[in-house]
Amino acid sequence: MPPLFPHSFRAELGATLRLAGPLALANMLQMAVFATDVMFVARLGQESLAASSLAVAIVLLFMMALNGVTGAVAPLVSAELGRRTNAVREVRRSVRMALWLAVGLGLFAIGICLSGERLMLATGQDPTVSAISGRFIRVLAIAIPPMAISNVLRTFVSALGRPIFATVITALAIAVNASGNWIFVFGHLGMPRLELIGSAIASILTACFTVAAYVVAIQADRRLRRFHVFGRFWRPEWQRLKQLLALGLPISATLVAEGGLFSGAAFLMGRVGEAELAGHTVALQVAAFAFQVPFGIGQAATIRVGYHYGAGNLAAIGRAGWAAIAIGMAFMCSSALAMLLMPRLILSAYVEVNAPANALMVAFALQYLFIAALFQLVDGLQAVAAGVLRGIQDTRVPMFIAIVGYWLAGFVTSVALGLFTPLGGVGIWIGLAVGLTVAAALLVVRWTGRKRFGLLLI
Numbered sequence: 001m002p003p004l005f006p007h008s009f010r011a012e013l014g015a016t017l018r019l020a021g022p023l024a025l026a027n028m029l030q031m032a033v034f035a036t037d038v039m040f041v042a043r044l045g046q047e048s049l050a051a052s053s054l055a056v057a058i059v060l061l062f063m064m065a066l067n068g069v070t071g072a073v074a075p076l077v078s079a080e081l082g083r084r085t086n087a088v089r090e091v092r093r094s095v096r097m098a099l100w101l102a103v104g105l106g107l108f109a110i111g112i113c114l115s116g117e118r119l120m121l122a123t124g125q126d127p128t129v130s131a132i133s134g135r136f137i138r139v140l141a142i143a144i145p146p147m148a149i150s151n152v153l154r155t156f157v158s159a160l161g162r163p164i165f166a167t168v169i170t171a172l173a174i175a176v177n178a179s180g181n182w183i184f185v186f187g188h189l190g191m192p193r194l195e196l197i198g199s200a201i202a203s204i205l206t207a208c209f210t211v212a213a214y215v216v217a218i219q220a221d222r223r224l225r226r227f228h229v230f231g232r233f234w235r236p237e238w239q240r241l242k243q244l245l246a247l248g249l250p251i252s253a254t255l256v257a258e259g260g261l262f263s264g265a266a267f268l269m270g271r272v273g274e275a276e277l278a279g280h281t282v283a284l285q286v287a288a289f290a291f292q293v294p295f296g297i298g299q300a301a302t303i304r305v306g307y308h309y310g311a312g313n314l315a316a317i318g319r320a321g322w323a324a325i326a327i328g329m330a331f332m333c334s335s336a337l338a339m340l341l342m343p344r345l346i347l348s349a350y351v352e353v354n355a356p357a358n359a360l361m362v363a364f365a366l367q368y369l370f371i372a373a374l375f376q377l378v379d380g381l382q383a384v385a386a387g388v389l390r391g392i393q394d395t396r397v398p399m400f401i402a403i404v405g406y407w408l409a410g411f412v413t414s415v416a417l418g419l420f421t422p423l424g425g426v427g428i429w430i431g432l433a434v435g436l437t438v439a440a441a442l443l444v445v446r447w448t449g450r451k452r453f454g455l456l457l458i
Contacts, residue, residue, distance in 0.1 A: 012319040016297070016304050016327060022163035024296030026154070029170040031289045033177045033206060035350065037199050038285055040181040042351055044195055046278050046361065051129045052196060053281040054120055054270065055137035057263040059144065062109040064259040066148040068252025069105060072244045073098040073152060075393050077159045078303045082310025088227055091156075095229040097241040098152040101248070106145030113141035123267045126274070132196065139200035146207035153214035153229075159303050160224055162217075169213040177206040250395035254386065257402035261410050261435055262288075265428050268418050276425040279364030282350050287372040287379075290335040294328040294380035298387025301325075305391025314456055321388040321447060325381070332380035339373035368429045375433040378440040385443035394446070394455050401442040410435015 034056070041052045073094050080090040117134025121127065157165045180202025187193030194201065218224045262284065269280040301324035308316035339346065343366050347353050353362050382405075389398050414431025417423045423430070450456055 009319050009323060012304070012316070012323040013327065016300055016320065016323045019158070019161075019163055019303060020297045020300035020324070020327065022167040023158055023299050024293040026163070026166040026170045027292030027296045027299075028289060029167065029174060031285070031292050032174050033170070035285055035289070036174060036178045036181060037203065038281070038350060040185045041196065041199055042282075044185070046274060046357075047129060048132065048196055049281060050270070050274055050277050051132035052136060052199070053266055053277065054125060054129065055116060055133045055140060057266045058113065058116060058119065058137060059140055061256060061259050061263045062113070062141075062144055063147055064255040065252045066102060066105050066109065066144070067151045068255040069245065069248035070098045070102050070148060070152045071155060071251055072248030072395075074155045074159060074299065074302045075247060075306045075309075075390050076240075076243060077156065078306025078391070079310030079393070081159065082307040084311075091160075092227050092229055092231070093237040093240045094244070095152060095156050095227070096233060096235070097237050097244050098155075099149060099229075099233070100236075100241065101244060102148035102152050103145055106148045109144045110141045113137050113144075116141075120267075123270075125267065125270050129270075129274075136196045136200055139197055140203055143200075143204045143207040146204075146211045150207065150210045150214060153211070153218065155299075156227075156229060157214070157218065157221075157224060158299070159306075160227075162221060162224060163300075165214070165217045165221075169210060169217065172213060173206050173210050176209045177202055180205050247390075247393060247395050250399035251390060253399045254395070254402040257399070257406045258439075261406040261414075261432065264411055265414055265432060268414055268428050269425055272418060272424050272428070275360040276364050278361040280368060280425060280428075282347060282361065283365040283368035283372060285350055286339070286346055286369060290332075290339070290372075290376065291379055291383065293331050293335070294383040295387075297324050297328045297331070297380075298384045301384055301387040302390045305388055306393075309392050317392060317456065320391070324388055325384050328380045328384035329377065332376045336373045336376035339369055339376070343369045343373075364425055367426055371426065371429040371433055375436050378433075378437045382436055382440035382443055385440065385447050388447055389443065389450075389455075392450065392455050394450075397446060397453075398443060401439055401446065405437075405439030405442060406435040409438040 037052070037056075038049070042049050076094045077091050080087050080094070116137035117130050120130035120133055154166045157163065181199055183189050183191050184194045184198030184201045186198075215230070218229065266277065266280060269277040301321065304320040304324065305317055308320055344353050347362060347365055347369070351358050351362065386398055389395070410431050412431070413434045414428040417427025417430055418425065421427055446453065
């Protein structure tokens with residue numbers, strides 16, 4: 001495990017990279033799991049891809065909400081480790097209550113997804129696509145609780161210095177998901193051809209495998225095992241549950257505001273046209289894949305800053321935060337260049353770019369990817385800045401920043417330019433860029449003024 005309290009900026013950079021590297025790779029591998037679904041579903045046709053994109057947009061929105069609430073375990077656990085007082089018992093309490101929230105809220109999300117078709121019709125989607133998507137989401141929703149549980153366990157192992165477990169388990173999940181899609185989508189090894197429903201079944205199996213893998217890893221590792229996070233699972237810790245909700249609900253609202261912006265963009269794109277929606281889906285996969293690195297750096301920043309926050313080391317808090325921001329900016333510069341210099345090569349990982357049937361979809365995707373390249377820096381900056389602020393347990397004001405940036409600035413711009421000007425889908429993506437830019441600017445102001453705003457009264 002890397003040292004918790006390095007005494008120089010260079011050492012903090014190293015400690016952050018050692019933690020962020022496996023987390024970012026795990027995030028990218030998780031996107032590869034989702035990309036596997038897209039690759040198989042895309043071969044079923046444009047209608048199936050459009051239907052699945054709507055359903056996945058809803059499910060991912062729920063996952064962001066759940067991951068936000070349960071993700072509050074990260075600053076709590078890291079601060080407890082930083083204080084080094086009764087760490088075993090306090091960490092166990094935090095993880096146990098986070099698991100309670102994952103199960104309870106996951107079941108609630110399933111109930112809402114049962115009405116997925118109605119939600120899509122209410123937003124003006126094509127009735128045929130909505131019917132297909134509704135059937136798909138009713139099955140896919142079963143994967144939500146195990147995915148939420150996995151997020152809690154992943155946070156626990158990462159905060160305890162074992163982020164490599166998240167990387168390895170997610171890599172194995174890719175193989176499980178790809179095998180499940182191959183078997184159930186197209187009907188191999190004696191199974192019937194289930195098409196979209198088969199992809200949903202593969203996702204459920206993958207989510208359950210991931211939970212089982214984390215349980216095995218935790219029980220097999222001596223450092224992790226001594227926390228007994230699965231012991232007395234039935235025992236409530238109401239005060240800790242209250243703490244998780246106080247920190248986690250604003251985080252959840254922040255992630256939902258951001259995820260809702262992109263999910264809302266998918267629904268807006270559905271009103272523009274089916275080809276535009278398909279192109280949006282593919283381009284967004286690329287942008288989301290690149291985003292997983294700064295998101296992982298932000299997760300590492302929450303833990304690193306949280307260690308120092310728990311220890312009451314104000315200088316180290318600043319070093320950890322700025323180290324994470326510097327790492328995030330360096331990576332996003334390279335991802336922006338890749339999108340500008342070789343967009344067709346990148347898109348070819350998802351679709352057959354030279355197929356005549358995909359010509360219109362690819363043309364739209366290339367336009368959207370160009371805009372994505374332009375907003376890479378602010379996208380990465382807002383992700384890392386939000387993670388840094390969570391480390392000092394500042395979540396309420398960032399929630400309002402997210403609402404203002406993503407919705408009042410971003411979504412309103414997307415609606416205005418996408419539906420009421422000839423820009424169409426390009427206008428929707430310009431709105432995404434505006435929202436991310438406003439949010440990034442306000443979050444950085446919040447971080448740089450952390451002393452002035454009274455965020456370090458520890």
